[in-house]
Amino acid sequence: MTARLAPAPPTRAVPQARSARLPWTALPPAARAEVERLLGSSVTWSRTQSGGFSRGVATRLRCADGTRAFVKAVPRHGDPYAVALYEREAAVAAQLPAALPAPAFRGTVDTGDWLALVFDAAAGRTPPVPWRERDLRLVLGALVRLTELAASCPVPAAKPWGGTLADWRGWNHLLGDREGLGGVEGLDGLAPWARRHVDRLARLEESFPQAARGDTLLHSDLRSDNILVAGSTVRFVDWAWAARGQDWIDPMIFALCAAVQGLADPQGLFLAHPAGRAADPRAVDSVLAALAGSFVNASRQPADWDTGAIREFQRAEAAATCRWLAARTGWE
Known part of the structure; x- marks a missing residue:
C-alpha cells in the first residue's frame, strides 16, 4: 500500500465522532426485561460506548450465563429520523450473510416506546485517529x-x-x-x-x-x-x-x-x-x-x-x- 499517514496540519484538528450516549439504565425496566428475555439471561454488567453521533443507548452487556451482547436503542417518540434509521438497520442486519465480517444480529425489542437492536458483542477496539x-x-x-x-x-x-x-x-x-x-x-x-x-x-x-x-x-x-x-x-x-x-x-x-x-x-x-x-x-x-x-x-x-x-x-x-x-x- 502506498498511502502514508501524515500528522494532521497543526491548524486542522482531527474531528472525532463522539456523542453523549445514554447508559443501559436509561432503558425503561420493561425494555430491559425484554432484552434479557431475548438474550436468555439477566444482565450483570454494562459499559456505555461513546462512538458515533446518535444520542440513544449504546452499551456492551455481559449476562449471568456469560453471554455478551451489544445493544443500541432509541425512544420511538421525539426523533423519527433515528427511529427510521434503526428500523432500516434492523432490516439489513437480519439479512447479512454469516460469512460477512459483521456482528451476528440477535433481533429487535420494540415496546412501543423504545426500539432496541441486539447483537452479539464483537471484541476489539476502534482504530485511534489520526490513523496509523x-x-x-x-x-x-x-x-x-x-x-x-x-x-x-x-x-x-x-x-x-x-x-x-x-x-x-x-x-x-x-x-x-x-x-x-x-x-x-x-x-x-x-x-x-x-x-x-x-x-x-x-x-x-x-x-x-x-x-x-x-x-x-x-x-x-x-x-x-x-x-x-x-x-x-x-x-x-x-x-x-x-x-x-x-x-x-x-x-x-x-x-x-x-x-x-x-x-x-x-x-x-x-x-x-x-x-x-x-x-x-x-x-x-x-x-x-x-x-x-x-x-x-x-x-x-x-x-x-x-x-x-x-x-x-x-x-x-x-x-x-x-x-x-x-x-x-x-x-x-
Missing part, C-alpha cells in the same frame, strides 16, 4: 475481502446507494441560492477552490446516479468508529446505511473518512484497493462531487447543542472531499 499505518493496512485487507464477499448483493433489503439525483444536487442548490440572491452571496462561506469551480462541480454531480449504480453490497459508513480491530481480525459494525452500488464506493468512502481524520493521501489508499484501481475515474469524480456538495450544504445548516459535533464533522468532510477532488481533477 498498521491499522490502515489491516482494515484495507479486510475491506478487500468484504468487497469480494459482497459482490452480487446478498441483501434483498439493500436499496441503490445514494438514492436519486434529487437527493444529491448540492452544488446545483448552491447555484440556485446564488441566482436567487442576485449574485455570489449564496456562495458565502465556501472555500475559494469550490467558489471558483462551483459551476463545473454542479455539472459533474449530474451524472451521479449512473456513476454509482452497481450490485455490490456496500457498508457506506466506514468511519473509524464503525470498525473494530481485535488482533488481526476486523469487523465492520453499524450497517444502517447499507446499500447496493459500485464495488469501488466503499474503498472510496474508507479513504475519504481516513482523510477527514488525518490521512494525507486518500488517493493512494483508494488505489491500494483492487476495485479502486479498476474504477472509472470520471465516475469516481462524479460521486465525490455529489458527496462534496452534500457535505457543504449540510455543514451550512444551523447548529445547536445537539448538532454542533455533526456540523463540525460535515465541514471536515466537505474540506477533505474538495481537497481530494482538486488533486484528482487538476482544476486550479
Whole structure:
C-alpha cells in the first residue's frame, strides 16, 4: 500500500465522532426485561460506548450465563429520523450473510416506546485517529475481502446507494441560492477552490446516479468508529446505511473518512484497493462531487447543542472531499 499517514496540519484538528450516549439504565425496566428475555439471561454488567453521533443507548452487556451482547436503542417518540434509521438497520442486519465480517444480529425489542437492536458483542477496539499505518493496512485487507464477499448483493433489503439525483444536487442548490440572491452571496462561506469551480462541480454531480449504480453490497459508513480491530481480525459494525452500488464506493468512502481524520493521501489508499484501481475515474469524480456538495450544504445548516459535533464533522468532510477532488481533477 502506498498511502502514508501524515500528522494532521497543526491548524486542522482531527474531528472525532463522539456523542453523549445514554447508559443501559436509561432503558425503561420493561425494555430491559425484554432484552434479557431475548438474550436468555439477566444482565450483570454494562459499559456505555461513546462512538458515533446518535444520542440513544449504546452499551456492551455481559449476562449471568456469560453471554455478551451489544445493544443500541432509541425512544420511538421525539426523533423519527433515528427511529427510521434503526428500523432500516434492523432490516439489513437480519439479512447479512454469516460469512460477512459483521456482528451476528440477535433481533429487535420494540415496546412501543423504545426500539432496541441486539447483537452479539464483537471484541476489539476502534482504530485511534489520526490513523496509523498498521491499522490502515489491516482494515484495507479486510475491506478487500468484504468487497469480494459482497459482490452480487446478498441483501434483498439493500436499496441503490445514494438514492436519486434529487437527493444529491448540492452544488446545483448552491447555484440556485446564488441566482436567487442576485449574485455570489449564496456562495458565502465556501472555500475559494469550490467558489471558483462551483459551476463545473454542479455539472459533474449530474451524472451521479449512473456513476454509482452497481450490485455490490456496500457498508457506506466506514468511519473509524464503525470498525473494530481485535488482533488481526476486523469487523465492520453499524450497517444502517447499507446499500447496493459500485464495488469501488466503499474503498472510496474508507479513504475519504481516513482523510477527514488525518490521512494525507486518500488517493493512494483508494488505489491500494483492487476495485479502486479498476474504477472509472470520471465516475469516481462524479460521486465525490455529489458527496462534496452534500457535505457543504449540510455543514451550512444551523447548529445547536445537539448538532454542533455533526456540523463540525460535515465541514471536515466537505474540506477533505474538495481537497481530494482538486488533486484528482487538476482544476486550479
